[in-house]
Amino acid sequence: MYNSKWDINTARLLEFGGGPSIAGLISAVPYVNEIIFSAHTEGERKEVEQWKFEKDGAHNWADHFKFVVNELENITGDTAWFDREKMLRQCITAIIGCDIVQDYPLSIKQDPFQIIYTSLCLEAACKTYTE
Ligand SMILES: C[S@@+](CC[C@H](N)C(=O)[O-])C[C@H]1O[C@@H](n2cnc3c(N)ncnc32)[C@H](O)[C@@H]1O
Numbered sequence: 001m002y003n004s005k006w007d008i009n010t011a012r013l014l015e016f017g018g019g020p021s022i023a024g025l026i027s028a029v030p031y032v033n034e035i036i037f038s039a040h041t042e043g044e045r046k047e048v049e050q051w052k053f054e055k056d057g058a059h060n061w062a063d064h065f066k067f068v069v070n071e072l073e074n075i076t077g078d079t080a081w082f083d084r085e086k087m088l089r090q091c092i093t094a095i096i097g098c099d100i101v102q103d104y105p106l107s108i109k110q111d112p113f114q115i116i117y118t119s120l121c122l123e124a125a126c127k128t129y130t131e
Contacts, residue, residue: 006031006032006114006115008030008031008032010033011032011033011034011114011115012033012036012111012112012113012115013028013032013034013113013114013115013117014036014106014116015035015038015117015118016098016105016116016117016118016121017038017039017098017119017121017122017124017125018037018039018044018048018118018119019039019044019121020039020044020048020059022037022061023064024117026065026068026069026084026088027068027072027073028117029084029087029088029091030084032091032114032115033091034091035092035093036092036093036096036106036110036113037092037094037096038095038096038098038106039095039097039098040097040098040121040125042097045097048092048095052089052092061085065082065084065085066081068081069081069084094108096108100121
């Protein structure tokens with residue numbers, strides 16, 4: 001999925017309709033320079049903000065980072081998963097709104113992205129099979 005077709009020093013990734021979850025970005029972050037995270041509801045955005053800024057009550061994603069980094073990517077070392085979590089916190093530079101049914105689906109105008117990642121969002125936004 002993540003390859004060398006872009007310059008990792010400048011590449012921008014958009015997460016579209018990420019909900020309250022940063023799980024899909026754990027493996028992406030070493031390959032991009034910046035991530036814009038978009039979510040449809042204020043509650044979802046608040047969840048991600050709480051995690052990014054390490055607020056009390058934020059969801060604890062440690063087990064996800066350990067599984068992805070240590071098990072799936074087979075990167076060992078006491079701090080590998082922790083370093084990745086810190087890297088992702090820093091790499092997400094904005095948490096914005098999104099609505100796929102709008103002509104411009106992001107709440108804040110953006111420069112172009114090299115990568116757009118989305119998971120189970122368009123399915124949720126469609127109310128019927130034909131819409
Ligand atoms: C099943 S969740 C998937 C969340 C996340 N992408 C994930 O994989 O965990 C579906 C998401 O679609 C979002 N959604 C629903 N209607 C939407 C719309 N019109 N535009 C953008 N996102 C929408 C919801 O807010 C919700 O976060």
